[in-house]
Amino acid sequence: MQARIEALPRETVDRIAAGEVVERPASVLKELLENSLDAGATRITLELAGGGIELLRVSDDGHGIDREELALAVRRHCTSKIRELRDIEGVGTFGFRGEALAALASVSILEILSRREKGESAWSLEVRDGKPGDTVPAARERGTTVSVRDLFGRVPVRRKFLKTESGEKRQVLRVWEQYLLAHPEVTFALVDEGVEKARYTATVDLKQRVGDLLGAELSRQMVDISGEEEGHRIEGLCSLPLTSRGNRNHQFIFLGRRPIQDDRVSHAIRQAYRDVLPPGRFPSCLLFLEVEPGLVDVNVHPTKREVRFRESSRIHSLVSHAIGRAISGGALGRRLADRPEMQLGGQRAESGAKPQSNIDFKPGPGPRPGMVREYQSGSREPLDIREAPAETEANREAEFWQLDRTFILTRIGEGLVIVDQHNAHERILYDRALANLDGRAPESQSLLFPHSLEISPSEMEAWRELDDFLETLGYRISEFGENTLAVEAIPAGLRRWDGGESLRELLADSLAEKGGRSERRDRALATYACKAAVKAGQILRAEEMRRLIAELFETRSPYTCPHGRPIIIRIGRDELEKRFHRIVPDREDA
Ligand code: ADP
Ligand code: MG
Numbered sequence: 001m002q003a004r005i006e007a008l009p010r011e012t013v014d015r016i017a018a019g020e021v022v023e024r025p026a027s028v029l030k031e032l033l034e035n036s037l038d039a040g041a042t043r044i045t046l047e048l049a050g051g052g053i054e055l056l057r058v059s060d061d062g063h064g065i066d067r068e069e070l071a072l073a074v075r076r077h078c079t080s081k082i083r084e085l086r087d088i089e090g091v092g093t094f095g096f097r098g099e100a101l102a103a104l105a106s107v108s109i110l111e112i113l114s115r116r117e118k119g120e121s122a123w124s125l126e127v128r129d130g131k132p133g134d135t136v137p138a139a140r141e142r143g144t145t146v147s148v149r150d151l152f153g154r155v156p157v158r159r160k161f162l163k164t165e166s167g168e169k170r171q172v173l174r175v176w177e178q179y180l181l182a183h184p185e186v187t188f189a190l191v192d193e194g195v196e197k198a199r200y201t202a203t204v205d206l207k208q209r210v211g212d213l214l215g216a217e218l219s220r221q222m223v224d225i226s227g228e229e230e231g232h233r234i235e236g237l238c239s240l241p242l243t244s245r246g247n248r249n250h251q252f253i254f255l256g257r258r259p260i261q262d263d264r265v266s267h268a269i270r271q272a273y274r275d276v277l278p279p280g281r282f283p284s285c286l287l288f289l290e291v292e293p294g295l296v297d298v299n300v301h302p303t304k305r306e307v308r309f310r311e312s313s314r315i316h317s318l319v320s321h322a323i324g325r326a327i328s329g330g331a332l333g334r335r336l337a338d339r340p341e342m343q344l345g346g347q348r349a350e351s352g353a354k355p356q357s358n359i360d361f362k363p364g365p366g367p368r369p370g371m372v373r374e375y376q377s378g379s380r381e382p383l384d385i386r387e388a389p390a391e392t393e394a395n396r397e398a399e400f401w402q403l404d405r406t407f408i409l410t411r412i413g414e415g416l417v418i419v420d421q422h423n424a425h426e427r428i429l430y431d432r433a434l435a436n437l438d439g440r441a442p443e444s445q446s447l448l449f450p451h452s453l454e455i456s457p458s459e460m461e462a463w464r465e466l467d468d469f470l471e472t473l474g475y476r477i478s479e480f481g482e483n484t485l486a487v488e489a490i491p492a493g494l495r496r497w498d499g500g501e502s503l504r505e506l507l508a509d510s511l512a513e514k515g516g517r518s519e520r521r522d523r524a525l526a527t528y529a530c531k532a533a534v535k536a537g538q539i540l541r542a543e544e545m546r547r548l549i550a551e552l553f554e555t556r557s558p559y560t561c562p563h564g565r566p567i568i569i570r571i572g573r574d575e576l577e578k579r580f581h582r583i584v585p586d587r588e589d590a
Contacts, residue, residue: 022151024161044191184203214250224237245281255291399542402539430529443492458511465520
């Protein structure tokens with residue numbers, strides 16, 4: 001028999017609709033927080049019981065709701081926020097459909113308690129099974145408290161889809177964190193099972209909030225990003241590649257300060273870190289996007305979690321470029337230069353002093369202990385070692401150790417940094433060679449006596465092809481008889497004359513390589529950097545290590561060598577604390 005078509009009971013319609021907006025405690029929290037923020041709250045408290053299933057309560061000090069309007073607030077499509085339909089289009093009215101409270105009221109026991117201004121009484125209204133009771137007088141300060149109890153208690157099908165209490169709580173806290181980060185200007189408190197677990201004081205400084213919530217160590221490792229492109233804007237923070245995580249949990253994307261998920265933006269983040277983080281490691285970032293209303297559709301998802309950017313490739317390039325600029329070596333070098341531990345004290349090279357290589361491994365009377373140089377941020381001048389007037393405190397603090405003649409250990413911030421000396425020097429030489437190719441004058445060190453180098457006829461051919469290239473690197477070589485070269489000067493960055501070994505390799509390599517001229521030059525560049533770089537097994541003096549590291553942070557990409565191998569490993573204080581079990585229990589298990 002054919003089923004008759006019947007209108008569904010009102011209650012059922014509401015519950016179906018509710019399912020769209022309210023999936024779980026985390027989505028309840030999202031709706032309540034947005035209402036509180038819309039009401040201009042400066043303090044918001046979240047109370048939980050049973051992972052938010054038993055009770056989820058949000059209290060704020062916002063403008064409150066009038067007595068007469070309490071009943072309206074929980075009716076479907078009643079909202080104070082859209083007066084005209086065209087508002088729905090705009091980002092300014094991101095998702096105001098007057099549905100949330102009504103939806104919540106149909107799947108829980110909902111109570112609203114609110115007070116407008118001082119002097120008036122507070123009023124309370126309870127809705128059970130979608131049926132509002134009477135509005136009764138109550139007591140509280142200005143603001144609103146919305147309590148949602150026994151979520152889906154009378155909708156077993158939906159209740160079944162909830163995870164365990166702790167699973168739901170995790171998701172609640174994730175939403176909580178997103179809003180905390182989006183609104184540092186609001187004080188947030190968390191009460192779980194009747195106990196205050198955390199309080200985050202309002203601040204105008206986003207970094208401060210990041211520090212309070214995700215740890216001071218991480219916040220110190222974050223740099224500002226900003227960018228703008230035709231109706232699209234980005235601001236925010238992203239982590240330097242020194243700090244990375246095994247998952248994407250610390251990536252927060254906001255549109256108009258509301259958390260969203262977007263694959264293109266996530267991809268742009270990955271892309272920006274592609275060359276500086278090894279696979280499986282993820283950066284932390286907070287991206288605040290602002291897009292002109294016509295350029296984004298916010299109504300593609302009922303809870304506004306996803307949006308559709310009209311110009312998604314513009315968003316992509318805006319994000320990846322803004323991050324790229326912020327984390328590139330130059331900016332980082334300047335940042336490190338600001339730190340006392342990296343400020344190497346002492347006097348600057350006098351003007352007119354003979355420019356020396358940035359990493360000066362020249363033999364001869366080496367710098368004595370206590371000799372330091374100042375790390376001049378942004379300065380393109382080669383660095384020089386001069387005698388320091390006095391050992392400064394900052395200088396004493398910056399210590400360098402060599403482990404196994406291969407790794408340099410030092411401190412940056414509150415963490416331990418381990419640098420691979422070969423990879424680091426390779427990156428420096430490579431970047432410098434590139435700068436030379438871009439027109440920077442090469443720095444050479446003349447050899448006291450020219451060294452002659454016997455080579456084969458084919459190597460001679462290779463040399464003829466590579467000669468100007470070698471000159472850009474800082475070599476000065478001339479032909480000296482049939483199969484002999486005279487080497488008069490070598491790049492300043494090389495440690496010493498190695499008997500022609502690296503030069504020979506360079507020529508051989510360029511011969512072996514197939515491909516066109518420019519490809520062979522690229523290859524030669526990498527080979528040069530690799531062969532010329534200080535090797536594992538070579539002893540470095542403290543000053544040499546210090547220079548190497550300061551120089552490294554002047555390069556474009558201090559984290560990976562030209563072959564993509566990592567240069568730096570950083571073990572933060574929080575990691576050390578974790579390993580020594582000094583860490584305080586985290587919120588959830590506390
Ligand atoms: P919407 O937020 O889309 O308007 P809701 O169902 O979430 O719909 O809320 C309905 C109305 O209730 C809001 O328009 C607002 O006027 C009022 N309201 C809800 N929560 C608060 C609050 N915390 N403070 C002040 N007013 C509130
Ligand atoms: Mg709302």
